[in-house]
Amino acid sequence: MKIITISREFGSGGREMGKRLSDMLGIAYYDTEIITEIAKQTNLDENYVSTISEKGVPSFNFHFGHTFGATINRTAMDVVIAQHKVIKEIAQKGDCVIVGRCADKILKDFEPFRIFVHADMDYKLARCRERSPEDAKLDDKQMIKKIKAVDNGRKKMHEFCSGGEWGDMKDYDLCINTTGLVIKDIVPSVYNYLISWFQCKNHI
Amino acid sequence: MKIITISREFGSGGREMGKRLSDMLGIAYYDTEIITEIAKQTNLDENYVSTISEKGVPSFNFHFGHTFGATINRTAMDVVIAQHKVIKEIAQKGDCVIVGRCADKILKDFEPFRIFVHADMDYKLARCRERSPEDAKLDDKQMIKKIKAVDNGRKKMHEFCSGGEWGDMKDYDLCINTTGLVIKDIVPSVYNYLISWFQCKNHI
Numbered sequence: 001m002k003i004i005t006i007s008r009e010f011g012s013g014g015r016e017m018g019k020r021l022s023d024m025l026g027i028a029y030y031d032t033e034i035i036t037e038i039a040k041q042t043n044l045d046e047n048y049v050s051t052i053s054e055k056g057v058p059s060f061n062f063h064f065g066h067t068f069g070a071t072i073n074r075t076a077m078d079v080v081i082a083q084h085k086v087i088k089e090i091a092q093k094g095d096c097v098i099v100g101r102c103a104d105k106i107l108k109d110f111e112p113f114r115i116f117v118h119a120d121m122d123y124k125l126a127r128c129r130e131r132s133p134e135d136a137k138l139d140d141k142q143m144i145k146k147i148k149a150v151d152n153g154r155k156k157m158h159e160f161c162s163g164g165e166w167g168d169m170k171d172y173d174l175c176i177n178t179t180g181l182v183i184k185d186i187v188p189s190v191y192n193y194l195i196s197w198f199q200c201k202n203h204i
Numbered sequence: 205m206k207i208i209t210i211s212r213e214f215g216s217g218g219r220e221m222g223k224r225l226s227d228m229l230g231i232a233y234y235d236t237e238i239i240t241e242i243a244k245q246t247n248l249d250e251n252y253v254s255t256i257s258e259k260g261v262p263s264f265n266f267h268f269g270h271t272f273g274a275t276i277n278r279t280a281m282d283v284v285i286a287q288h289k290v291i292k293e294i295a296q297k298g299d300c301v302i303v304g305r306c307a308d309k310i311l312k313d314f315e316p317f318r319i320f321v322h323a324d325m326d327y328k329l330a331r332c333r334e335r336s337p338e339d340a341k342l343d344d345k346q347m348i349k350k351i352k353a354v355d356n357g358r359k360k361m362h363e364f365c366s367g368g369e370w371g372d373m374k375d376y377d378l379c380i381n382t383t384g385l386v387i388k389d390i391v392p393s394v395y396n397y398l399i400s401w402f403q404c405k406n407h408i
Binding site for chain 2: 177
């Protein structure tokens with residue numbers, strides 16, 4: 001069985017890499033489809049589900065007598081629970097590539113090939129400029145702020161789901177720095193690597 | 205020009221990977237040869253040079269009147285300076301694979317392909333058991349202590365040379381988790397990846 005999970009910094013090209021790998025492997029690809037399914041299962045708005053899935057569960061501090069603590073939003077927790085369920089259902093269907101959504105942690109027992117894609121800020125900035133015409137009004141400083149905010153949300157959600165640190169190489173099988181690379185040109189060798197990895201692990 | 209630097213956790217198989225890559229590429233391989241050359245250039249004992257190169261420069265704290273500070277051993281600094289010189293001389297000779305010795309940082313201007321090799325402790329422990337018959341007397345706890353101590357030395361030396369953090373994925377082009385892998389079986393796909401990387405970067 002081949003499950004490939006892709007964690008990625010915003011603007012690093014991780015999503016494109018995931019799509020291209022699934023095409024080369026001829027297997028299913030999941031990204032925003034997961035949000036749609038969670039929304040369906042929880043009867044919640046897709047935008048809300050997307051926000052929770054990408055930015056983590058909001059918490060607020062409370063003070064009761066001498067006790068301080070934090071509580072979390074119940075509806076947001078429903079999203080997290082549904083996310084675990086949906087991702088496990090997807091994996092049970094068969095081989096696939098899943099981008100983001102803490103799939104690397106949720107599917108630990110399936111022994112997925114876990115990729116982390118990252119890049120220097122200049123590369124991510126240029127890539128966002130090319131691919132986000134809706135952000136044309138943002139200057140570089142604002143764009144960098146946006147990139148950092150998206151990654152910070154992913155980090156929070158990942159740490160909430162797993163307790164581990166987002167972007168710690170120990171938690172991945174291959175960490176790829178895409179700085180200066182053209183994604184479509186490097187994907188065949190990532191494909192080649194993961195096939196060898198699955199062979200070494202006797203998964204195929 | 206193709207320079208490949210390999211940083212590695214003790215027991216992860218990074219050295220074997222480096223040797224095999226240099227064989228596949230038909231280029232020079234440097235590891236302990238660097239120590240011999242530094243010893244020659246500094247007229248210092250090879251064991252001493254090896255200790256400094258692997259464990260970092262010892263410092264001691266001093267207290268003078270109201271001033272606290274740290275000073276470093278002059279001879280040890282000579283080793284560090286010679287290490288920079290020797291590694292740059294090696295790179296100027298042509299394509300090569302260099303294992304350890306902060307070569308990734310020292311050769312930054314050569315734009316090397318920077319690999320970091322790591323693995324889970326169980327894998328490193330088993331590999332050390334297989335390959336270090338001289339450590340047969342150590343029990344698992346002592347062996348783990350040794351593995352951690354070697355890595356701690358590498359970390360200290362790396363941070364002394366570069367100011368950066370050893371093992372932070374941002375500083376590498378490819379971070380490879382060898383847990384459960386047979387090095388000789390995975391090397392061809394690492395070779396394949398680095399050839400694509402040099403092509404993408406227009407180095408060949």
